[in-house]
Amino acid sequence: MDRQIHRQRAWKRAGLALLVGMALAAAMASFGAGWFAMLPLVAMVWGAGIALHRAGAVPVIVYHSISPDAGWLPWSQNTSVRPEVFERHMTVLARMGWTVLSREAFQGARARGLRLPAKSVMIHFDDGYLDNWVAAVPILRKYGAPATIFVSSDFIDASQSRRPTIDETPTDWRGYMNAAELRALDADPLIEIACHGADHARVAVSSDIVDTLSEANWRQHAPLFWNNSEDKSRWFEATEPALPYGNLVRQNDSALTSPSWTEAGIETKAVFEARVRASLIRARHLLKDVLGRDIDFLCWPYDRVTNASALIAREVGFETLTGGRGENREGEDPCLLSRTHINDFAAGPGSLWVEELVFRAKLGVAAGHYWWMPVTALARRRRARFLPSPKGPGA
Ligand SMILES: [Zn+2]
Incomplete structure (x- = not known):
C-alpha cells in the first residue's frame, strides 16, 4: 500500500x-x-x-552530487550536498547504530526470510557525477558503508586522462565519472554500479507552454535538448542551447515514462513502447560494455515510473527497479525499491546541527517512526521559504 x-x-x-x-x-x-x-x-x-510507529521499514536514502562547488549543475540546489554535510549524515548512521545494507544483502535476507536489523538503511547515488568518485566514495569507505551508484550510459565521460583522486584537492568538480573510474568502483565490494537509463532525457508531453527559452533559463531546461549534444558528458560546457532563444518550452516529462508530443500528435502506444524498450536495451548494453558484466538494476531518471515502463524494463532484463511507493517492508516486493530523497540546507540555511536533526527526522519517518513528521514538514516549509524551487526538471 x-x-x-x-x-x-x-x-x-x-x-x-x-x-x-x-x-x-x-x-x-x-x-x-x-x-x-x-x-x-x-x-x-x-x-x-x-x-505513530510502524516497525520494519527499510529506508533507501538517495543522493546525487556530493560537492562543495556544484554551481555547474542548474539543479544543484535540490541535488547537491556538501561533503561535510554528507559526512555528518554518515556519522549519524554510525553513531545511532544503523546497519547500511548493500542491495544484495537486503534482497538476500528477504529471499531467505531473515529478519533485518531494526535500523537498516540503503544508500543510493543518482547520475554518476565525478564528485561521487572524488568526495562521496572516500567517505563511504571511511565508514564502511555500501552504496549503489546509478549511471546514465550516455553521460560516461569519454576522457581517459588522469583525474583527481582522494589524495588531491581537485580544481574541477564538474562532470561525470569515466569508464576507468566506474570499473574501479564496481570492483570495490562496497560499491555497486547500476543503470540510470541511457540518456536521462525529457520529452514534450503536450502542447502546453511552460516557459520560453532564454539566456537566463536554458540551462534549467538542458535535459530537453542535451540529446543534441555531441558529447553529453560535457553538455554543461556549452555556451548556448541547442535550440534558439525564444523557442517555446512545452510541458515535458521523463522520456522513459511518457509518450512524446509533437505538432503531428502524440506517440502511439506501440511506438512509445518500442522507443522505451530500445532505450533500455541500449543502456544495458552500453553499461555492460564498460563493466564487463550484466546489469539487472535500474533506477528511473527523475524517479518517474509507470506500470507500462516497469513491465518493459523487466522484459529487457532489469530485475530490480526503483520507483516503489512503499517502505521496503517484509511482504513488499524486494525487487521494487522505494526511496527517500536527501538534500542539503534541509531546513534552509542553518548549522550542521540542523542538517543532522532534519536528516534524523527524514530517516526516522522512512523507517516507520512517523512522529518525526512534524519536524520534516517544518523543515520543508522553512526550506521552501529560503530556497524557492527553481524552474526545470531537476535530476
Ligand atoms: Zn537522475
Whole structure:
C-alpha cells in the first residue's frame, strides 16, 4: 500500500487517541477525580506514540552530487550536498547504530526470510557525477558503508586522462565519472554500479507552454535538448542551447515514462513502447560494455515510473527497479525499491546541527517512526521559504 496512506492513517489514529484521552480526562475531572483525571490522557499519549510507529521499514536514502562547488549543475540546489554535510549524515548512521545494507544483502535476507536489523538503511547515488568518485566514495569507505551508484550510459565521460583522486584537492568538480573510474568502483565490494537509463532525457508531453527559452533559463531546461549534444558528458560546457532563444518550452516529462508530443500528435502506444524498450536495451548494453558484466538494476531518471515502463524494463532484463511507493517492508516486493530523497540546507540555511536533526527526522519517518513528521514538514516549509524551487526538471 502507498506509504502516504499508512502515514495519514497513523496520524488519524494518534489524533483520535489524544481526543479520547482528553475527553476522558475532562469527564473524570468534572467528577472530581483530581490528578487521577490525568491517567487516561497519559495512557492515550502513550497510545498515540504506538500508533505513530510502524516497525520494519527499510529506508533507501538517495543522493546525487556530493560537492562543495556544484554551481555547474542548474539543479544543484535540490541535488547537491556538501561533503561535510554528507559526512555528518554518515556519522549519524554510525553513531545511532544503523546497519547500511548493500542491495544484495537486503534482497538476500528477504529471499531467505531473515529478519533485518531494526535500523537498516540503503544508500543510493543518482547520475554518476565525478564528485561521487572524488568526495562521496572516500567517505563511504571511511565508514564502511555500501552504496549503489546509478549511471546514465550516455553521460560516461569519454576522457581517459588522469583525474583527481582522494589524495588531491581537485580544481574541477564538474562532470561525470569515466569508464576507468566506474570499473574501479564496481570492483570495490562496497560499491555497486547500476543503470540510470541511457540518456536521462525529457520529452514534450503536450502542447502546453511552460516557459520560453532564454539566456537566463536554458540551462534549467538542458535535459530537453542535451540529446543534441555531441558529447553529453560535457553538455554543461556549452555556451548556448541547442535550440534558439525564444523557442517555446512545452510541458515535458521523463522520456522513459511518457509518450512524446509533437505538432503531428502524440506517440502511439506501440511506438512509445518500442522507443522505451530500445532505450533500455541500449543502456544495458552500453553499461555492460564498460563493466564487463550484466546489469539487472535500474533506477528511473527523475524517479518517474509507470506500470507500462516497469513491465518493459523487466522484459529487457532489469530485475530490480526503483520507483516503489512503499517502505521496503517484509511482504513488499524486494525487487521494487522505494526511496527517500536527501538534500542539503534541509531546513534552509542553518548549522550542521540542523542538517543532522532534519536528516534524523527524514530517516526516522522512512523507517516507520512517523512522529518525526512534524519536524520534516517544518523543515520543508522553512526550506521552501529560503530556497524557492527553481524552474526545470531537476535530476
Ligand atoms: Zn537522475
